[in-house]
Each structure stands twice: as C-alpha cells, then as structure tokens.
Amino acid sequence: MNILTRGIAPAIVLAAGLVLGGCVTTPAQGPAYGQGYGRCQQGCGVVQDVRPVYVDSGNPNGGVLGAVIGAVAGGVLGSTIGKGDGRTAATVVGAVAGGAVGNQIGKNSGGGGNAWRIVVRLDNGQYATVTQRDNPNVRNGDYVQINNGQVYPM
Template sequence: MKMKSGKFGVMAALLVGIAALTGCQTQPVYRGQTTYGYQGCQSCGVVQQVQQIYIQQQGTNNAALGTVIGAVAGGLLGSTMGHGRGNTATTVVGVVAGGAVGNAIGSQNSQPGGTVPAWQIVIRLDNGQYATVTQVPNPGVRPGDYVVISNNLVYPR
C-alpha cells in the first residue's frame, strides 16, 4: 500500500512542477526595431505622418431594392385576385406593376455621394515596411505614437 501512495506523491509533485514551470514562460515586450528571429507584431508600428483629407463618399441607390420589394408585393397582391388562368395573369401584372412602382419610389429615395473628412495615417511597421491607412473615424494618434492596424483601422497601442 505504501508503494502506491509513494508513486502517487511523486507523480503529483512532478505534475505540479511542470505546471509551475509552464506558467513561468514570458513573452518579450516588443517596441521598435526587429530582432533577428523574432517577428513581433505584424500589424504594429510607429506613426510617421497623420493628415486630414477629404474622400468621395458613395451615394445610395435604392432603385434596385425598391424594384424587388415592389415586385414581391405586387405579385402577392395579384395572386389574391382572379381564378385559374386569371390568377396567373393578375400575378404577372402585379409583379410588373409592383416592380415599376418600387423602382420609381427607390429612385426618389436614393442619395447622391459627397465628400467627407477622413484621416490618412502613414505607419512604419515593425518589419520596416510602410503602410498607409485611410479611415473616416479620427484615430486620435500623432507622429511617434505606437499603433496597431486592425480591420483597416488604426488604434493606439
């Protein structure tokens, strides 16, 4: 019996030791120049330049959406009228008429594009390459700030 509990104690001590040593491994804090063999953050770097620019915003074209919604509504309304072949005819007429009305309404609700303020940020990445990000939200960074690029937006790090 004593042999079994002794083996259990050695195994438990070994497992606790391995767990403790595993938790001791630390990751280096990386800022600045790359070190050979260490890749660092692939999308991190130092801001070189920030400038406000104006970009052309795309307008909305609701005509296609209006056509589809109008056609569906017209088809449903047309299918409730008539019997037999008359039902099919009224459904087709409803689809065509609803599509035309929906297109006209959608065209009236479309908005033209215009210019909006945006920010263009030039970043020297940790790997030495340069990246330029243009984004509408103000990143709130200045030259010399350390940043990360995520989802095509710049964030302070």
C-alpha cells in the first residue's frame, strides 16, 4: 500500500499541475509606453494627476454689473404698477429686488466655478497641465489625448 500511495501522489500532483497550467494566461501585448497606441498622432500621453479645483473668474465686477442692470429692470417694471405714491413705492421695491437678484446672477455668471486640473506626461516626455470644466472621466495611468484644451480618454 505504501508503494501505491507513493506512485499515486506524484501522479495527482502532476495532473493537477497540468490542469492548472492550462488556466495560465499571458499578459496583453500592447505597445510600450510612449509608442502612441497607434491611434494618436500628437498631444497624447499618460495621466499623472487628476484633481478637482475651483477656478476664479478674476472679474470682481460681475455682481456689481448684475446689480445695476437688475435695479434698472426692476425699477422699470415696478413703475408700471399702481398710481401716485403706490407707483413710487413699487418702483423702489422693484429696483431693490432687481438689484439683489441681478447681483446674485452677476456673481454666478462671472466665470468662476468648479473645474478639473489634469497633468499628463506626453509621449515626447514633456508635461502638460490642462484645466477644464467638464469632468474628463480619467484616472492616473489612463492614456489620453489633449485636443483643443480638453483631455479625452483614448
């Protein structure tokens, strides 16, 4: 019986090795880093960093301009309501309300807001940093193309 177990055990191990060896796969054979993946002519590379940022419009007068325009529009609309002292009160209320609403609209449309900053190591070895409003939907290590100031996954 000892001879049987010594002969069977190696045969089982050998059979298991052959069966499991059939499950081994080879790594995907793609182009090496920097070879352009065959689809990109220029502006392509690997994402090094992606982070959300806040972009300031640099225009501090957006709220002021909106307030002035809103006050004028509100005053004109308010002056169409009522007669006499009622009209004067409606004009004042319309101007104040229009100014407040216009101020907020001006601040929000001043160009500031959330954006994405993406650092890409280009195929030629240089680095490019792109800041864009649209989420690029890329992660570190992704291969991308920069086109017209936007990053696109490949």
